[in-house]
Amino acid sequence: MGNAPLFEKMLCKFLTDQSFAEARKSFESCEWQSFMRNVHTLKGLSGNLSINVIYHTASQIVSLLRADDLTDQSFAEARKSFESCEWQSFMRNVHTLKGLSGNLSINVIYHTASQIVSLLRADDLEGAKALFPSLEEEYGAVSKAIGLAAEADQR
Structure with missing residues (x-):
């Protein structure tokens, strides 16, 4: 990535983002719309940072729910x-x-x-x-x- 400050900013956002915690909470309480929304956010964040393992898993979950x-x-x-x-x-x-x-x-x-x-x-x-x-x-x-x-x- 050619813009190190932007990458660092996005990485910090990823590390402090609550999407995973919220997705887990939604999953445990069977709130599927909220679960999908949070996994979709996690998919976007991980895709932007090329964290492929998380991105592909989140993509599969979103596809299955849809x-x-x-x-x-x-x-x-x-x-x-x-x-x-x-x-x-x-x-x-x-x-x-x-x-x-x-x-x-x-x-x-x-x-x-x-x-x-x-x-x-x-x-x-x-x-x-x-x-x-x-x-x-x-x-x-x-x-x-x-x-x-x-x-x-x-x-």
């Missing part, structure tokens, strides 16, 4: 568009689910969603319809596992 709501919403929308035969909407929602599951390394959902999107792009509606029950089953199993892990963490 994806949790989005994944449930995307799957619900995919199911709704599947049931109402709105195939463009179905493809868009499955594509979103594919991206979120890829970001979270949930490979079983990612690969099935990828296959469905490819089939829809190739106008193979029957193939896509045939795979959707597998996607639904995989999504249910992953959601259940995440729920069990969250319950265990709260004990």
Whole structure:
């Protein structure tokens, strides 16, 4: 970094910042919005200082918190568009689910969603319809596992 005084000032801010303490307190009291806000701040501070270990971990936490709501919403929308035969909407929602599951390394959902999107792009509606029950089953199993892990963490 070419500006040593600025770096020193930012480093002092990082060392005195309360984001980590506040994030821990929010986590322990299950205040998820506050937790996300504090981890996001920690992500920004560590990224500005190139403290990559903290930055990458904070980034993963923020992504997981954001994806949790989005994944449930995307799957619900995919199911709704599947049931109402709105195939463009179905493809868009499955594509979103594919991206979120890829970001979270949930490979079983990612690969099935990828296959469905490819089939829809190739106008193979029957193939896509045939795979959707597998996607639904995989999504249910992953959601259940995440729920069990969250319950265990709260004990």
